Amino acid sequence: MGALSHLRVLDLSRVLAGPWAGQILADLGAEVIKVERPGNGDDTRAWGPPFLKDACGESTGEAAYYLSANRNKQSVTIDFTKPEGQRLVRELAAKSDILIENFKVGGLEAYGLDYASLKEVNPQLIYCSITGFGQTGPYAKRAGYDFMIQGLGGLMSLTGRPEGEEGAGPVKVGVALTDILTGLYAAVAILAALAHRQHDGGGQHIDMALLDVQVACLANQAMNYLTTGVSPKRLGNAHPNIVPYQDFPTADGDFILTVGNDSQFRKFAEVAGQPGWADDPRFASNKQRVANRAVLVPLIRQATVFKTTAQWVEQLEAVGVPCGPINELAQVFADPQVQARGLAFELPHALAGLVPQVGSPIRLSETPVEYRRAPPLLGEHTQEVLARVLGVTTVDLELLRQSGVL
Secondary structure: OOOOOOOEEEEOOOOOHHHHHHHHHHHOOOEEEEEEOOOOOOHHHHOOOOEEEOOOOOEEEEEHHHHOOOOOEEEEEOOOOOHHHHHHHHHHHHOOOEEEEOOOOOOOHHHOOOHHHHHHHOOOOEEEEEEOOOOOOOOOOOOOOHHHHHHHOOHHHHOOEOOOOOOEOOOOOOOOHHHHHHHHHHHHHHHHHHHHHHHHOOOEEEEEEHHHHHHHOOHHHHHHHHHHOOOOOOOOOOOOOOOOEEEEEEOOEEEEEEOOOHHHHHHHHHHOOOHHHHHOOOOOOHHHHHHOHHHHHHHHHHHHOOOOHHHHHHHHHHOOOOEEEOOOHHHHHHOHHHHHOOOEEEEEEOOOEEEEEEOOOOOOOOOOOOOOOOOOOOOOOHHHHHHHHHOOOHHHHHHHHHOOOO
């Protein structure tokens, strides 16, 4: 049994941040009921191509984007713009431990599904709201999306080639990182709220904002600014505080060199055939290497082109200098370490036979994550969940379908 197998989560969220949090809890064993709009469901169901293909190579209509964040969940379709739909969601909330939603601020109040309303029917409910800007502040009513928040929150000012280089300019991260990080923080907050409930009793409202998370995750770059008053600039793949810590060309491509201390730099200089670098006062300490970045980096680039990526990785790993290749995803999932850790696997799927999945990075010795079911088809579990959890009869289910509630 998973660590959270005693919990039920009502997931009213869609797209990525909320579903990502829900999938984390589901992998840890929680029962997660995903409530979706009849006929359409989660927006990401239509965010393709690519779509999952069946054994004959035909599209199943299940978007790869949706499949990335909804494993281990049950899909129930309920139209809660209708009074009967609102009643069903309230009854599900009354029997749940956690609710996750990412509607605009105040968006669920009109349906009686806001925290204040649901707290009346379930004082133990942990209610997690995820929005672009949070429940308070001058931007609270605005919609917020990952790309927009990467720009507004400063991440794109740090990402991209330096000014003056070809292709310079702000660049977003290649995955919706702000959404992912918000989902992770939301899961942490939910677990903290559960710990509080266990010891002191009572649920609570969690207010998660993409902008808050993005600013918090600026980490050392935020502190670089706050301690100096100088905004960091884009450095391409270079590091603002460590040199050398970036990509370098090789005889057959590029590789990443991440020298973390002066001892590692000395070992790298020896492998590069330039032991004198380590004794050069311009490069002997990281402080001096950062100050003389413009001199050192071109020297290293001139040296690295004489060996292949594989040669550099082999020789530097042998002396304990961290480095690695720049892999495409085909190489990532073919990597023996990735395979050994089980980061790609398949689950049985109702339409495709099997659906590929990316494994959870969480490793628990006593309560490991569980992969119980594939991302569900739209409304796949409506009848089963409403009958089991709420005791809705077959006759009543048919009446609800006829009225458009389900």
